[in-house]
Amino acid sequence: MKNIIIILILIVFTACGSKKNQDKASEKVPALENVATLSDAQLQSVKIELGKLERRNISTIIKVNGKIDVPPQNMVSVSMPLGGYLKSTKLLPGMHVKNGEVIATMEDQQYIQLQQDYLTTKSKLVFAEAEYLRHKELNQSKASSDKVFQQTQMEYNNQKIALSALAEKLKLINLNPQIVTSNTISKSVNIYSPIDGFVSKVNVNIGKYVNPADILFELVNPDDIHLNLKVFEKDVNQLSIGQKVFSFTNNQPDKKYPCEIILISKDLSPERTADVHCHFEKYDKTLLPGMYMNAEIEIKNNDVNTISEDAVVYFESKQYVFVALSKNQFQIIEVETGTIDKGNIEIKNFSYFANKQIVTKGAYSLLMKLKNKSDE
Numbered sequence: 001m002k003n004i005i006i007i008l009i010l011i012v013f014t015a016c017g018s019k020k021n022q023d024k025a026s027e028k029v030p031a032l033e034n035v036a037t038l039s040d041a042q043l044q045s046v047k048i049e050l051g052k053l054e055r056r057n058i059s060t061i062i063k064v065n066g067k068i069d070v071p072p073q074n075m076v077s078v079s080m081p082l083g084g085y086l087k088s089t090k091l092l093p094g095m096h097v098k099n100g101e102v103i104a105t106m107e108d109q110q111y112i113q114l115q116q117d118y119l120t121t122k123s124k125l126v127f128a129e130a131e132y133l134r135h136k137e138l139n140q141s142k143a144s145s146d147k148v149f150q151q152t153q154m155e156y157n158n159q160k161i162a163l164s165a166l167a168e169k170l171k172l173i174n175l176n177p178q179i180v181t182s183n184t185i186s187k188s189v190n191i192y193s194p195i196d197g198f199v200s201k202v203n204v205n206i207g208k209y210v211n212p213a214d215i216l217f218e219l220v221n222p223d224d225i226h227l228n229l230k231v232f233e234k235d236v237n238q239l240s241i242g243q244k245v246f247s248f249t250n251n252q253p254d255k256k257y258p259c260e261i262i263l264i265s266k267d268l269s270p271e272r273t274a275d276v277h278c279h280f281e282k283y284d285k286t287l288l289p290g291m292y293m294n295a296e297i298e299i300k301n302n303d304v305n306t307i308s309e310d311a312v313v314y315f316e317s318k319q320y321v322f323v324a325l326s327k328n329q330f331q332i333i334e335v336e337t338g339t340i341d342k343g344n345i346e347i348k349n350f351s352y353f354a355n356k357q358i359v360t361k362g363a364y365s366l367l368m369k370l371k372n373k374s375d376e
Helices: 002-027 040-046 109-140 146-172 363-375
Strands: 035-037 049-051 054-069 075-079 084-089 102-107 188-192 197-202 215-220 226-232 244-248 257-264 273-280 292-308 313-315 318-324 329-334 337-341 344-347 358-361
Touching: 035 363, 040 363, 054 273, 054 337, 054 344, 102 215, 109 146, 226 244, 226 257, 226 292, 292 358, 313 363, 318 363, 329 363, 358 363
Parallel strands: none
Antiparallel strands: 035 329, 049 358, 054 226, 054 292, 075 215, 084 102, 102 188, 197 215, 226 273, 244 257, 244 292, 257 273, 292 344, 313 318, 318 329, 318 358, 337 344
């Protein structure tokens, strides 16, 4: 009797355990089956194509930004070293100017005084030179003392120094000392453009007095205008002099401006970026200094494992490829991808797929079959 009771208890527990195992198994049903099986008719309809991983060079695009810049030697701040009042100018921002062109006229009484001092010193020098030569001759014959001769020599040298200094001051205000005479003394002087370029700023108006340190105009020579890009530290080592860059504005992203890298900074900013200077192959006058630009730099990664981009399918934020198990069976396997270039995609976990046939066309049809099968 005892044996019968024990057997009955074991049967009850076995039944309960089986039910629990069935419940757990049902909880572990995957979202997708991992093998798709096609009939011959389905295979002909889907038109599956197979391929293997291939080693190839693939390019990466680094996207950066920066702004239009001008080197210091191509930017000129125009000022008046002696100050004065602005008498006239026709300059406006954006206006083109030529080297040597009159861009403004200044006037001040100190210009008159400077010309007067120059001509007066010039006359004194003529007299001092004559005295020096006369006393030199007298001193040689001992008709004049050494002291008097030395005094006339000192006065002659002092006048020469004074005349040279005044001549340099005249040049500072763009007056040629050689043509300054008593008949050409003027209260006005001209300011000339030192470069070919265009006006970027006008800081004065007619009648305004300017000090020697004040900047009247700012001029830019666009011949060497360039693009200054900010490149992050991790990407700097992939760049080289002469490398091609394609820049574009936010307003016209389809209009590309080809550039070439001419200089890579060796210093990093607090933001961990380096300045990369690029020269435009052909300068466009619509690009102005200070304008923000975007740019794309193509980096070549040598010899990576790739497959056709069409081979990779996406499901629930993951990427997969199908590997052929036989003529009619295909297994779905998750992959880790990298750079995409010209229809090819890098496969990072390539070791598993060595010498395996991968579906390169019809992969999404296989995915749909598996998904439909899982939904049944």
